[in-house]
Amino acid sequence: MAQRPLEGIRVTDFTWAWAGPYCTLQMAHMGAEVIRIESERRPCVTRLIPPFADNEPGPNRAGYFNQYSQGKKSLQLDLARPEASEIVKKLISKSDIVVQNFSSGAIDRMGFGYETLKQLKPDIIMISICGYGQTGPERKYMGYGPASVPLAGISSLTGYPGVGPAEIGISYGDPNAGIFGSFAAMAALAYRHRTGKGIHVDLALWEALLVLLPEGIMEYVMNQTQPERDGNRDRWVAPHGCFKCKGDAEKWVSIVCGNDAEWQALCQAMGQPELATDKRFTDAAARKANETALEELITAWTSARDRWEITETLQKVGVAAFPSMSNKDLATSPHLEERGFLVQKEHPEFGKRIHAGIPWQMAGSPCEVQAAAPMRGQHTDYVLAEVLGYSAAEIQKFHTDQVLN
Amino acid sequence: MAEQLLSGIKVVECGNMVSAAYAGKLLADFGADVVKVEEPRGDSARQRGPFPGDTPHVEKSGLFLYLNANKQGVTLNLRAAKGQAVLQSLCAQADILLHNYSPRDMAGLGLDYAKLGQINPGLIMTSISYFGQTGPHRNYNAYDLTASNAGGWACISPGASDYPDLPPLKAFGHQTDFQGGVHAGVATLGAYYHKCITGEGQHIDVAIQECIAAILEMNFMHYTYSGLETSRLGRRSIYPWCMLDCKDGKLFVICVEEDQWKRFADLMGNPEWATLEIFEDRVVRGQNYDALLPFLQEFASEWKVADLYKAGQERRICMAPVNTVVDLLASEHLKAREFFTKISHQVAGSLTYPGAPFKVEDVGYAVRRSAPQLGEHNAEVYARIGLAPAEIDDLRKQGIV
DSSP: OOTTTTTOEEEOOOOOTTTHHHHHHHHHHOOEEEEEESSSSOGGGGGGGOOOOOGGTTTTHHHHHHTTTTOOEEEOOOOOSHHHHHHHHHHTOSEEEEEESSSSTHHHHHTTTHHHHHOTTTTEEEEEEEEOOSTTTTTTSSSHHHHEEEEEHHHHOOOOOOTOOOOOOOOHHHHHHHHHHHHHHHHHHHHHHHSSEEEEEEEEEEHHHHHHHHHHHHHHHHSSSSOOTTTTSSSSSSSSSEEEEESSOEEEEEEEEOHHHHHHHHHHHOOGGGGGOOOGGGSSHHHTTHHHHHHHHHHHHTTTOOOOHHHHHHHHHOOOOEEOOHHHHHHHHHHHTTTEEEOOOOOOTTTOOOOOOOOOESSSSSOOOOOSOOOOOHHHHIIIIIIOOHHHHHHHHHHHTTTTO | OOOOOOOEEEEEEOOOHHHHHHHHHHHHHHHEEEEEOOOOTTTTGGGGGGGGGGOOOOOHHHHHHHHTTTEEEOOOTSHHHHHHHHHHHHHHTOOOEEEOOOHHHHHGOOOOHHHHHHHHOOOOEEEEEEOOOSSSSTTTOOOOHHHHHHSSSSGOOSSBBBBBTTOOOOOOOSSHHHHHHHHHHHHHHHHHHHHHOOOOOOOEEHHHHHHHHTTSTHHHHHHHHOOOOOSSSSSSSSSEEEEEEEEEEEEEEESSSSSHHHHHHTTTTOOOOGGGGGGEEEEEHHHHHHHHHHHHHHHHHTTTTHHHHHHHHHTOOOOEEOOOOOHHHHOOHHHHTTTTEEEETTTEEEEEEEOSSSSTTTTOOOOOOOOOTTTHHHHHHHHHTTTHHHHHHHHHTOOOO
């Protein structure tokens, strides 16, 4: 079998909530051995909140945890115990990457700051993620994912006209910081391969969002104005929106005509060729100027039709149309199923559930979700014996002494 | 030149707009040598603003300038056989080829891994598309708005909306394209590490729809674990989780844990209403948010945003100003971290840009050059792959470069 891209790489994973776990998930996807440090006393918040398998609460049954820890291993120990701290240090000395997303300074207080890590493993790669970063006057501020969206200016730039700044449905700062943390770690692996040196990465949710807003920031830099909140509309092209379809309040289809040819195609597909020559809509500037009338005409057509029927009719002529997918639509999508994106691995406590899988496919070093997310402490004995070389008697003593709680 | 994380890695990037360009930008910002290949008419991002004075100009698009700083730029007509031959020569010397052409256009543009991988077995070719290289929707046309809906994000945005007649809402800008770009960067460098160990290149298929479906928080599992369909409508399960109007702007507040709420109540002077049963825990507060909001609002209306933000955060309450761009540019925190950066461009002049997505001592993000003008590095880059000046001139006359 072909080697996976990160075969042989080991990650000590101190992460909790969403940002850090999404970072190390990518490494697990690529075949790294990701070992989560967990404890009974302070379980990850994502093990505690719904949804639960069969709606039955339990630390191993939470969908949130199980989604973002697929393919990882779990080492349970009580870090308040000095023996546990020694175990983790030994693990770090056998790791390539350490990832943590505690608030700024906390990891140093726990005794696992970068300077300590470097002594344990001189070429260690450490990824530190938090809301505001490790430096700066607000570094100690609390930066939960939902707050990162208004903080970064996304809310002031996003929303329906006349309704005010909007949230965007997800704690976007979290997975975004996670994926940037993965990028940093992969870049660091390349650097270590070339130079033999490790690095420490300081990643702030806030800044990692700001780099995704050039149109908003540079508009102000260039013109001292901020783009108006304009729903789903685009500054330059029309139509560009979500249109109501037949069915309940959740049934919408997005339609974009990025150029005149796509607009012409849309007119034909709607069976209204006269619109193609209508002076109000001849080019993008005209369509922008008459956008409300344009949207009413399209809504009149879409609202009587099924969203999938619309999608197929329009895509057949090259118009970008797609339904607004619900979680159910995604989990039952034949396209995603055919691509192998929907992953079901057997979980020892409740069997199989569908999870979102890996958003890329590699032809030469196939990536695959290795296993369902670990139960808490599932791999404690494995890590102690196989990775760290403790004897059965030593491991038994750790258990007896309640080091592994 | 100073050593950076990705120094010495050679990258060729083709395509239009955001996703491939952002993957290329990340590699370039951390030290890779990226050659951006544009169609002779230029990347379509050059046609999109923001522009100074709202006046379109191919060398002044804020989006293009941002996405393509640190790269060299050449023009090349990939629809012509001779153009494809030049691309092959570029790829023969490269570690990575990034592109975001649709699967339906790839063959016609010479983006064929079977052929390119034969010329350079160590080449990593990363194809970013909206729906991937396989599956019934692979040839579907899409834009950022399409992917925001196809990936299941718009359906749950803005969240807790009171307006069933208003549609699913996309986030500002090109967020799905950016996510495609960063995810592609991760996969590409993972494959690059594999190449460091084994010498082998490969083809990577990145689907933007899936990059979005992978970041829906717990929405996906609400269905697969509990059979619950989530929506942009409804209300927050816990409270406070809202924006409040202060004297001079809006402030966001969220209390996840009970001790945070207790400290918020304390900040408000522990009013009697805060002890009411209808506000006794986060879930109950969520059910009675419409009763709670006016109290919170009345309190916040006496404050300036900056003062309440500071007072709240000093008590470990998660608050954040609803920042506008001008607020961001003035932030003392971002200034202390030297986040924004100035880049000088020959035509567009000196402008402030968003800077590093993360900090690394000494070998991290650096600005080496501004975005290329259209075809700026044709002579230099094509000489590097062995084309004589006369040959380049000949290609120019044929409209290939």
